[in-house]
Structure formats: C-alpha cells, structure tokens
Amino acid sequence: MAVRQLSVFLENRTGTLCELTQALTDNGIDVRAITLADTVEFGILRLIVSDPVKAEQVLRERHFTVSITEVLCVRVDDVPGGLNAVLQLLQKEGISLEYVYAYISKSVDACVIFYVKDRARAEETLRKNGITLLEEAY
Numbered sequence: 001m002a003v004r005q006l007s008v009f010l011e012n013r014t015g016t017l018c019e020l021t022q023a024l025t026d027n028g029i030d031v032r033a034i035t036l037a038d039t040v041e042f043g044i045l046r047l048i049v050s051d052p053v054k055a056e057q058v059l060r061e062r063h064f065t066v067s068i069t070e071v072l073c074v075r076v077d078d079v080p081g082g083l084n085a086v087l088q089l090l091q092k093e094g095i096s097l098e099y100v101y102a103y104i105s106k107s108v109d110a111c112v113i114f115y116v117k118d119r120a121r122a123e124e125t126l127r128k129n130g131i132t133l134l135e136e137a138y
C-alpha cells in the first residue's frame with residue numbers, strides 16, 4: 001500500500017518554489033504534503049499531490065528534475081504518543097526510517113509519511129500491529 005511521492009531537485013534561488021507551486025496550481029493539482037531539505041546551492045522538495053502522474057509531467061515540461069518514489073502513508077492516533085507508538089513498532093523490528101514528514105488527510109485525524117528501504121517489511125510490521133496504512137493519499 002504505497003503512496004506516490006514526487007521528489008524535485010530545486011535550485012536554491014528566490015522564486016523557484018513559487019514557480020513550481022504556480023505550475024501545479026495552473027493545472028489544478030493540489031499539494032497535500034510538502035517538505036524541503038536544502039543546502040546552500042540546491043534543495044530536494046518532496047510532495048504528495050492530488051495527481052502525481054500529471055504533476056510529474058507538468059514539472060518536467062517546465063524543466064524541473066522530478067522522480068516518483070513510493071512511500072508509506074501511516075495513520076497515527078492524534079494524541080500524545082501516537083507517533084511514538086508507531087515508531088516503537090518499527091524500531092522493534094529493526095526498520096530504519098530514511099525520512100518522515102506530516103501529511104494532512106481529509107478523511108482521518110493524523111497521518112505521517114515514512115520512507116523506508118524495506119517497505120514490504122515495514123508494511124507487514126505495521127499491519128500485524130493494527131496500524132492503518134492509507135493506499136491513496138491524494
């Protein structure tokens with residue numbers, strides 16, 4: 001049950017992110033989750049959008065470097081310790097997170113995006129412990 005995430009290489013210059021979001025807006029694509037990791041010269045923008053295939057096409061047409069990665073979208077209880085409970089399950093199984101960020105869902109209280117190298121094992125671990133994985137986050 002993976003969700004498709006866009007990863008976009010961005011030059012670290014004023015207006016680049018705005019250009020990208022304007023292109024998505026002009027094409028009716030909604031940004032559902034976003035995170036940016038940057039250095040002095042460039043950044044990697046990660047996005048969950050309403051239509052990842054269309055978004056990839058739109059951004060490539062505008063000369064952005066884009067890739068699609070499968071990530072887990074995990075429902076967590078929206079209470080103190082909700083995220084920690086899920087993280088403990090993964091830690092117990094020796095599953096390392098590469099990165100994580102929050103996601104706003106229209107249908108559930110709280111969701112977190114996880115990227116792990118062994119997605120199948122992480123899915124199995126979470127499911128057998130009653131954790132809900134969302135198949136479509138868009």
